[in-house]
Amino acid sequence: MGERPTIAKIAEQAGVSAPTVSKVLNGRADVAEETRARIESLIQQHGYRRRGSGTSASPMIDLVFNQLGGEWAMELIRGVEEVARAEGVELVLSECGGALRPRQEWIESVLNRRPLGVIMVFSDLDADQRAQLEARRIPFVVVDPVGDVGDDVPSIGSANWNGGRMATAHLRTLGHTRIGMIGGPVDTLCSRQRVDGYTDALRSTGIEVDPGLIRYGDFEVGGGYREALALLNLPDRPTAIFAGSDMQALGVYQAARELGLDIPRDLSVIGYDDLPLAEWVTPALTTIHQPLHRMAELATRVVLDLARGQTPAALRLDLAVEIRVRQSTVGPQG
Amino acid sequence: MGERPTIAKIAEQAGVSAPTVSKVLNGRADVAEETRARIESLIQQHGYRRRGSGTSASPMIDLVFNQLGGEWAMELIRGVEEVARAEGVELVLSECGGALRPRQEWIESVLNRRPLGVIMVFSDLDADQRAQLEARRIPFVVVDPVGDVGDDVPSIGSANWNGGRMATAHLRTLGHTRIGMIGGPVDTLCSRQRVDGYTDALRSTGIEVDPGLIRYGDFEVGGGYREALALLNLPDRPTAIFAGSDMQALGVYQAARELGLDIPRDLSVIGYDDLPLAEWVTPALTTIHQPLHRMAELATRVVLDLARGQTPAALRLDLAVEIRVRQSTVGPQG
């Protein structure tokens, strides 16, 4: 089939009539599952596109953020963009405006545009929205899932529990016993996993967990600042703080500076994410490296595999994290 | 016209036949200019979309970066995304991979997708690519033009010359006389304008310009670091450095730290851009605030106006900049 495939040709090859192919393309329910499967595989195989959609296809992938901003989001965008560009796929970027689910206009636009797939970052779809994508066979992948996504939804995250454990173990090894923790929002999975890793590291090194040393904020500088002030004004203040993100760690820096505490002499600080700025701040920030770029790349590959009808090797992946020891952590002084 | 407009209805209203409307839609040359104008205005007015393109339109806008990365790009993305979302327009994001012009596949994708318009950031189109967009009536706007764009191309920038002058005047007012300048790449307009503003501020306050104090790098941390080392190793080193970007200023911080120089006591540093991190570094960075978010918003509005056939008030705009004085600049000591 040298020329652009038409419904008629697909129908002929599938041994059905044109109207039946049309029904499959339009997501109608009244087609036998077996017939649908046969037709869909021919559609994939020949790269069928409806007449109006240009002389050659313009395949797209949708990337949806809960909220855009900061280097964290930028690293993910770059990872997706790189793979998309290499594969000749366009990247459509949206933000939910801070909500956990995209607005209804977005779903409508997706159903219109029929992207190859959708990548959700720190956001989710409700049952209805999922059903609509599934009916059109538009695969979706969740990056860094906020809550429990269904077992059938592919997701790419990182080893948050290990990260929390690793950060805390590092501070324990340096000799700290009073270690404050500033988590992200309580209602996020990644945040709770990191706190559990922290708790485990303390317990397994013989330290009783003090609930007064665990605080939750957002992942931003402001939240880190507020919670750090609260921790540092405690009668028996911690000698080290584990912040849930590098941005929060900057807030901790600011709080410490205001209280006249020197980092790392008076207070050790460890962050989470390893954003580019972790290297440039003073003192350079010890942090847990989250492979954001690779997570984004992987998510893109998984969604493109699904779009091509291939089943990726694994549907639910957590990438390993690493600690990057810099200048913000030392043993407790005096 | 309550229902979705068709070619036949547009043709009827325009008093021509369906084939003529079809030709206009497909960018054919053989239509009288007057006929074309009449048909185009009806197409705009009724929001005509070809049959294949979904039940309701999925209008898009293309945002093209020379290179993605950092908070600078993120601020622009957020500005564009906000306006696009409010207007119900999808955002398609691309990167040229460091080249000044987008790759050919990109142009083909644009011609296929027919976005409402294109926003180029720090990148440009060649004559051929422009002609292709113009033939399809796809407007484009350049943000922060790298070189001289044609007079007919709308562009949104900021007052770089003023910014350069303002930064330098601030250091002069504090009493500095040996002021180093680290520009961006010599071949960019914004960089040359800032250097000229620097030169002007020195001359108009009676200081001879020392060419040895002017260096060019990229806009990244690494470039700032390298050029700062060169400046600070000069026999008669400057007491203040004006960096061409906040990222470069971080490089200057690093170089100063390595040489055991305290900022601001031994060296004043002023940046450019006012990225969010300028507030969080230590010492907080004095810098020139570039209204990136507003530039992006404006560019989006201009391109959407053009897409609707309206002529925006001004085609070439430079937004004002402001100085943000923080802790990294004081008078020369000793």
Add this chain to the structure above:
DNA sequence: CTGAAAGCGCTTACAG
């Protein structure tokens, strides 16, 4: 669940 028939929306090829 499937397809023959009718018909819509758009384009092409060509005459004027």
Add this chain to the structure above:
DNA sequence: CTGAAAGCGCTTACAG
């Protein structure tokens, strides 16, 4: 530069 005629690609409405 324009449009009548032919026809392609797809969908709809309905009979089986």
